[in-house]
Amino acid sequence: MIVGYARVSTTDQDLAVQIAALTAQGCEKIFSEKRSGTNTQRDQLSAAMDFVREGDTLLVTRLDRFARSAHDLHSLVHRLIHNGVGFRCTEQGGVDTTTSSGKLMLSMLGAVAEFETEIRKERQLEGIAAAKARGVYKGRQRATDSSTIRAMLDEGMKPGEVARSLGVSRMTVHRAKLST
Incomplete structure (x- = not known):
């Protein structure tokens, strides 16, 4: 049986093409x-990994849809191979764990994908540093105002209740409480 796995990173992206x-x-x-x-x-990757059986093939469109690091990739593929399951990519045709050359291609592409991720992170950090230097980067907006949290605590609400009602973490509540 050929079993597929598709993933996009955000809810506004579409899975239809994959x-x-x-x-x-x-x-x-x-x-x-x-x-x-x-x-x-x-969850769905875990479900797919649990679903496939010996003789099946797990198919993805690209390696970056399956794993984000070479270590993660090799760990997942090792688990598949250990269970007698093949692994292939549609857009990276040389990746096929049922062949020796496919295993080599998998290792090389996994390393390249990890390298690209690291380069992307470096560029993002450089962009943030440049924006901060220009005074245009303010960071993410606060989830809620500290004075609102303190007022709720002063009214007798417990930190967990405040966190739930505002949709913030308990740590956010404790930080606001300490900033008085």
């Missing part, structure tokens, strides 16, 4: 989710 590509390659079942690849809780 699902169409996986369907065109003969996937009989497709697991999909909208979750950042850096998030370790990828």
Whole structure:
């Protein structure tokens, strides 16, 4: 059985292109989710990994949809191979763990993908530093005003209640409480 896995990083992105590509390659079942690849809780990926059986092939469109680091990639692929499951990519045709050259290609592309991620992070940090130097970067806006949190605490609400009612973490409440 060919089983597909599709993932986009944000809820406003569309899975349709990946699902169409996986369907065109003969996937009989497709697991999909909208979750950042850096998030370790990828429920549908876990479900796909648990679903596949010996003789099956897990198919993805690109390696970066499956794993974010070379270590993560090799760990996931090792688990598949250990269970007798093949792994292939539609857009990176040389990646096929059922062949020796495909395994080599997988290692090389995994290293390149990790390198690209690191370069992207460096560029982002450089951009933030430049924006801060120009005075245009203010960081993310606060989730809520500290005075609002302190007022709620002064009214007798417990930190957990304040956090839930404002949709912030308990740590945010404690920081506001300490900033008095």
